[in-house]
Amino acid sequence: MTGRAAAVEAGLLRRYASDQLLTLAKAVMENAFQPIVEVQTGAVFGHEALMRGQERIGFETPLDLLDQAESAGQLLALEQMLTSRALAKFASLPDHAHYTLFLNLDHRLIAHGDTLVEGLLTHLRAAAIAPSSVCFELSERSDNTSHADFSRLVTRLRSAGFKLAIDDFGIGHGEMKLLCDYPVDYLKVDRHFIHQLDHNPRKRHLVKNIVQTAHVLGVRVIAEGIETEGEFVTCRDMGVDLVQGWHIARPTPHLSELKPAYPHLKEAGPLRRVGQSLDEILIRREVETLPAVYENDSIETVFDLFRRNPRQSFFPVLNANGEPRGIIHELHLKEYIYQPFGRDLLKNKVYERSISHFVERAPVVGLDADADRLMSIFANMEGSDCVLLTENLRYAGVISAASLIRIINEKQLKNAQDQNPLTGLPGNRAIRDFMQQAGRDSDGARHFCYCDFDNFKPFNDHYGFHLGDHAISLFAALMRRYFFSADVFLGHVGGDDFFIGLTDWTREELTEILDRLLSDFHGDVVELYAPEDRQQGRIRGEDRNGVERDFPLMRCSIGVLELPKGLVIDDVSRLSAEIATLKKSAKDSEAGLYVSTIRPPQA
The missing domain is CATH 3.20.20.450 (EAL domain)
Known part of the structure; x- marks a missing residue:
């Protein structure tokens, strides 16, 4: 046809x-x-x-x-x-x-x-x-x-x-x-x-x-x-x-x-990273398997559950397939429990108030999640009583705030030998290994970013190491937020110095994200200053020579060394020296960002 x-x-x-x-x-x-x-x-x-x-x-x-x-x-x-x-x-x-x-x-x-x-x-x-x-x-x-x-x-x-x-x-x-x-x-x-x-x-x-x-x-x-x-x-x-x-x-x-x-x-x-397996072990140790109710259960079932567990203020709610739908909190039932005929009203078919009517949303994460992600999710769900954990998408238990704190603390202790204890990021040995491996792999462009805070010392001297550490942790968290894919390496050189290594990114993609990182850090870190210091835009302190003077508010500067596709450099010392020369240019720039490319030798 x-x-x-x-x-x-x-x-x-x-x-x-x-x-x-x-x-x-x-x-x-x-x-x-x-x-x-x-x-x-x-x-x-x-x-x-x-x-x-x-x-x-x-x-x-x-x-x-x-x-x-x-x-x-x-x-x-x-x-x-x-x-x-x-x-x-x-x-x-x-x-x-x-x-x-x-x-x-x-x-x-x-x-x-x-x-x-x-x-x-x-x-x-x-x-x-x-x-x-x-x-x-x-x-x-x-x-x-x-x-x-x-x-x-x-x-x-x-x-x-x-x-x-x-x-x-x-x-x-x-x-x-x-x-x-x-x-x-x-x-x-x-x-x-x-x-x-x-x-x-x-x-x-x-x-x-x-x-x-x-x-x-x-x-x-x-x-x-x-x-x-x-x-x-x-x-x-x-x-x-x-x-x-x-x-x-x-x-x-x-x-x-x-x-x-x-x-x-x-x-x-x-295969899955070793760090994730450690996190899973720590999380499983802290899981609390609360009894759950099903959304098609009767309201009387919920009352019985609270009566048998008087110290528990909430319980997970599951659907018929065992997936978490959220939690049911005693707070939402109090108006019926303590009102005359309130419980009878809930049971009235005409009134139509099933368990699903009272379900409150809660974060849901798999048991194999890493602890940092679990903490981030919990922190971003304001007012949440717990994180609901699943295994193969079915309910496996809950993690409370106290349990999560214990998980994070134990993880930091176990990783202390290999990672910076404040940020949990790899240190100088891992950074050197990454630079050497990336320098040899010329299949795509590579970028080495050296991040250094400006005016950190006077801030740390003026407000104390607690807020200084807070600023460092804040920057590490922002790094993780913006750089998370498999082709990114994040490291902590020490103090207020950080390292970001990337493979197969374009300069445009990288600078766009770095601009956001710098902007967010500046916007967040100024909130750590006292209101009067923020208003003046400076604080009084001593420089490294002991001379007292005014210092602008803290920001971060990033020097970026770009290795173009096809260029092989097996000398880490040379790469480190090239990066060191970029620090001053980054600090002198208005935006705090400076990018330089190593050119291959001319034939």
Whole structure:
């Protein structure tokens, strides 16, 4: 058949389909399942149901079919038919109770939310599937939050026990608003940010911060569209929880082709760092396995739990799959406990106050997280009682603030011989090893950054070593925030001197991040000065020769030595001498940043 004839036939099918759309869709449409897999184990966590077969009735994409169904007033009926089939297929999976089915929610059905939910609940009851085994994906390619009925639908879905995910995160409408204002369980990072992630520092910076933000809010992160091992390993190293894409498995309508696990993921990339194994040992030692309640339990179950544990002010809340949904705190129940007939009111079916109504979000982190990341997440979740820990995404226990302090202290003690005890960063021996290795590896550009505080001594003399150490720790924390990928080395030379080594970065990428680092440090460190000193912009002190004079407020200067691609330097002493000469130029510069390139010898 010629291309013109095929186009004519497709057009005829579409015109016919306008009148018989639902009938034809029932005859040809089917659901393909694509696995969503746990990063650390390769085990299948769930499947996304995807529409297939629309081309048989003249529609190029599933979206074309949905648009036509909306125009014909049959979108709700079409979605109900496809959803019921997806549930039937899901129910026939071995051990389906341990999986989650991800369903896309068309924004045009928000107004029909009650009908959609009631129909789905009917199918679930018939198939003996818990609502928490189903997750609705809210695509941010459309502005869901602007719909008048959206908030009510979210409340309805949550109270029924369904899970929610933000789809296409990063390229749509108001995704940060959705993440901030609504109780979502998963965030699916759009393929745009995952494509060649292992070769793009800007994308790595963005994805790392998305993961950090999501975990602070108790949201798990799914990376969509992973097509290479490099993308997968980078996502794993950044703390992504779940992955989906052709590198894992392609969508298939045949259940026989689905596997319970994909072992090739466990074998990908280098082995985990020794430091992480130490952190995991320390964290496991401090885990407290509090009893948990399930969101579908009765309120009376919660009252009994608090009665049997009078010293405990909160308990974790799990869904039917054993995933943490947050905590339930006695504070939120007091108004009912101490009011006349308050407990009877909660049990009243008309009042409809289930456990899920009282769930408070909490940070959720895997047991294999490193201690520094755990501390950062805890510190950024103001007012949180604990961090919820998971193993293979299921509840494993909690870490309190006191336990976390013990973990960090013990880690610092164990690493004292190899790392600076204040910042936890490698010292001069490790810095020298990095410079030697990077100098020999000429496959790409390399940058050696020497960071030195200006006017640190008078600040330390004036305010004392405690605040001096605080400034040093602050800079180390900012370094970790901005430089975290596998191609970055961070070191602490000693005192207020630091080292940053990078491979395969461009000068533009590096200077952009360094500018932010310097700006943030200056903005944060001035807050350590007394108000009157900040106002004057200086303090009185003695210089290194004992002469008393005024000193400007502290800042940091960074001298950067660039080794271009193809240049091999095996002499660390030469590199150190070159870096030393940059310090004065950096301190003399207005911005505190100076970059110089070692030129290869002329032929």
